[in-house]
Amino acid sequence: MKIAVSADGSNLDSKVANRFRTAKYLLIIDVDTGAYEAVPNPFTSQQQGAGVQAIVLAVSRGATAVLTGYTSPAISNQFKASGIEILTGMTGTVRDAVEQYKKAPSSKESETQANPEAAIINKGFLVHATRSAARQFVNLLPILIGVVLLIGLFNVFVSEELLTSIFSGNVALDTLWGACFGSIFAGNPINSYVIGGELLKYGISLFAVTAFIVTWVTVGLVQLPAEIAAFGKRFAFLRNGFSFLLAIPITILTVVILNLLERWVS
Numbered sequence: 001m002k003i004a005v006s007a008d009g010s011n012l013d014s015k016v017a018n019r020f021r022t023a024k025y026l027l028i029i030d031v032d033t034g035a036y037e038a039v040p041n042p043f044t045s046q047q048q049g050a051g052v053q054a055i056v057l058a059v060s061r062g063a064t065a066v067l068t069g070y071t072s073p074a075i076s077n078q079f080k081a082s083g084i085e086i087l088t089g090m091t092g093t094v095r096d097a098v099e100q101y102k103k104a105p106s107s108k109e110s111e112t113q114a115n116p117e118a119a120i121i122n123k124g125f126l127v128h129a130t131r132s133a134a135r136q137f138v139n140l141l142p143i144l145i146g147v148v149l150l151i152g153l154f155n156v157f158v159s160e161e162l163l164t165s166i167f168s169g170n171v172a173l174d175t176l177w178g179a180c181f182g183s184i185f186a187g188n189p190i191n192s193y194v195i196g197g198e199l200l201k202y203g204i205s206l207f208a209v210t211a212f213i214v215t216w217v218t219v220g221l222v223q224l225p226a227e228i229a230a231f232g233k234r235f236a237f238l239r240n241g242f243s244f245l246l247a248i249p250i251t252i253l254t255v256v257i258l259n260l261l262e263r264w265v266s
Contacts, residue, residue: 001031003101004063005094010038012095020071027094028061031102037061059084067097167204171252178208179247182215183240184222192216206258211251218243 006023007014017023029036039061058066065085079086090097167174182192196209219240220227227236 001064002028002062003031003065003067003098004028004058004061005090005097006066006068007038007094010040012036012098013093016067016069016090016092016094016097018069020066020068020075023068026058026061028058028063029094029098031098065101067101163199163202163204167208169205171205171207174205174208175211175248175251178211179215179219179244179251182212182247183219183244185216189217206255207251210254211247214247214251214254215244218247 005027006017006020007025007027008017008023009015010025010027012027012029014025014027017025023041026039026041027036028039039057041057059082063084065087066079067087067090069090070088071079071086076086076088087101090100166177185192185195192213196213199209199212200206221240224236224240227239231239
């Protein structure tokens with residue numbers, strides 16, 4: 001018989017996680033043999049559908065009971081609908097929780113043995129998880145389309161001659177120009193990676209590209225009026241100014257470290 005325990009770590013001496021949905025690991029433990037498997041929970045950063053997908057993860061490992069600190073009534077009902085026992089209020093280490101479970105046999109154990117199909121995951125949960133994944137893909141689709149269009153526009157309107165006239169190969173000037181362009185332009189951070197990749201293809205130095213990306217995500221001259229309205233002129237100008245100035249040494253340090261690592265690896 002296997003049980004799943006929500007845990008903050010990957011071994012039996014880890015603490016039982018306070019919430020099932022945000023647990024870093026699910027420890028799948030064979031109560032009879034003591035063997036266990038630590039499965040990282042890949043859904044902790046997701047907001048929608050994370051609980052259902054974590055249930056799918058637990059059930060796919062053959063767990064017939066789940067021990068945790070707390071879980072929402074909705075998730076608890078979903079477990080019960082799948083024929084899986086859910087025990088909340090667990091504290092201490094995973095080892096302690098397992099021993100406590102052994103001393104208090106599951107009230108559903110006989111029911112599960114009498115009806116093995118009760119442990120089979122409800123198809124509705126799989127449908128729900130599939131729909132959740134589809135919604136996430138739909139939300140990401142406009143960004144993907146924007147990336148494709150951005151690459152096309154960049155190749156059409158930005159020539160290699162124009163770029164070489166701006167970026168001369170001087171480390172200091174290239175870094176400064178990259179920081180300036182990154183501060184002016186605005187958009188999704190993913191777009192900065194796309195433009196940066198295209199700049200590298202044209203032979204622009206890594207210093208300029210790195211400065212461009214750093215300032216793109218930290219300095220926002222286009223959004224400056226909105227930032228002033230929300231936080232005041234002093235905060236807006238100081239934040240953007242310091243972000244721009246710090247972007248230069250951060251860029252140089254980043255590229256130098258990357259070059260050292262590349263030499264060390266090769």
